[in-house]
Amino acid sequence: MTAVLRLDGVTVRFGGTTALAGVDLAVGPGERVAVVGASGAGKSTLLAVANGAVPPTAGTVRVLGADPAALSGRERRRLRARVGTVHQALELVGRLRVVHDVNAGRLAQWSAARAAWSLVRPQGLPEVLAALEQVGLADRAFERTERLSGGQRQRVAIARLLVQQPDLVLADEPASALDPVLADRVLTLLGEPALARGGALVAALHDPGLVRRHCDRVVGLAEGRVVLDRPVAALSATDLAEFYGAAT
Numbered sequence: 614m615t616a617v618l619r620l621d622g623v624t625v626r627f628g629g630t631t632a633l634a635g636v637d638l639a640v641g642p643g644e645r646v647a648v649v650g651a652s653g654a655g656k657s658t659l660l661a662v663a664n665g666a667v668p669p670t671a672g673t674v675r676v677l678g679a680d681p682a683a684l685s686g687r688e689r690r691r692l693r694a695r696v697g698t699v700h701q702a703l704e705l706v707g708r709l710r711v712v713h714d715v716n717a718g719r720l721a722q723w724s725a726a727r728a729a730w731s732l733v734r735p736q737g738l739p740e741v742l743a744a745l746e747q748v749g750l751a752d753r754a755f756e757r758t759e760r761l762s763g764g765q766r767q768r769v770a771i772a773r774l775l776v777q778q779p780d781l782v783l784a785d786e787p788a789s790a791l792d793p794v795l796a797d798r799v800l801t802l803l804g805e806p807a808l809a810r811g812g813a814l815v816a817a818l819h820d821p822g823l824v825r826r827h828c829d830r831v832v833g834l835a836e837g838r839v840v841l842d843r844p845v846a847a848l849s850a851t852d853l854a855e856f857y858g859a860a861t
């Protein structure tokens with residue numbers, strides 16, 4: 614069975630800082646993996662390596678069966694269309710209207726002409742409005758993204774992923790600015806579509822409750838190393854809390 618995501622001996626160094634140190638990780642179809650660990654443990658770097666944004670200093674990465682570093686520009690673009698990322702910094706374009714920020718999720722699937730025309734006349738509007746409806750923002754579609762609150766922007770980033778329909782979802786603290794009810798809803802929305810297509814969800818999460826309710830497996834990082842890799846069902850009630858406690 615081909616792993617959706619596979620890291621073998623991945624080390625990432627930024628100058629003198631080692632962000633990841635020899636990480637091995639294989640994520641299979643249908644898995645929902647929580648990446649946990651203290652600030653600076655390497656969670657964001659792991660996600661950045663997985664989406665091809667950061668090349669490993671050593672080791673190999675395979676995303677949906679391909680090595681991003683070995684692909685041509687066109688192949689990399691095709692792979693990017695199948696990987697959905699919710700960044701910690703969200704990477705929305707505040708001056709654009711919400712509808713365009715949501716459609717940015719499909720740019721890698723569109724021709725340059727269609728992408729440009731979409732800024733004049735938004736393409737695929739029914740899907741955009743349906744995605745915004747799912748995150749409770751249908752009435753904000755034509756507002757400028759910069760006028761939304763932090764939690765609302767986070768939901769725009771989720772809607773972008775919903776129209777993209779990726780096979781691998783990489784989410785960096787996707788619910789950090791949301792109230793508990795919305796956080797649960799967003800985690801469900803993020804995971805279900807990818808899993809239904811035999812894909813996977815890998816999410817850095819700070820809330821042990823979200824990990825328990827929405828993930829099957831926990832990978833704990835400390836100083837760039839994997840120090841915990843266990844099914845959620847095998848964690849005792851206090852294990853996670855202890856790991857978070859020990860990791861902070």
Ligand SMILES: Nc1ncnc2c1ncn2[C@@H]1O[C@H](COP(=O)(O)OP(=O)(O)OP(=O)(O)O)[C@@H](O)[C@H]1O
Pocket residue numbers: 627628630631632650651652653654655656657658659
């Ligand atoms: N672009 C970069 N340049 C230099 N150092 C970096 C860079 N990105 C990350 N680092 C360093 O690598 C280490 C891991 O950072 P990373 O952002 O992956 O941690 P994290 O677990 O996601 O933290 P947080 O929970 O605070 O987001 C840290 O020491 C960080 O300072």
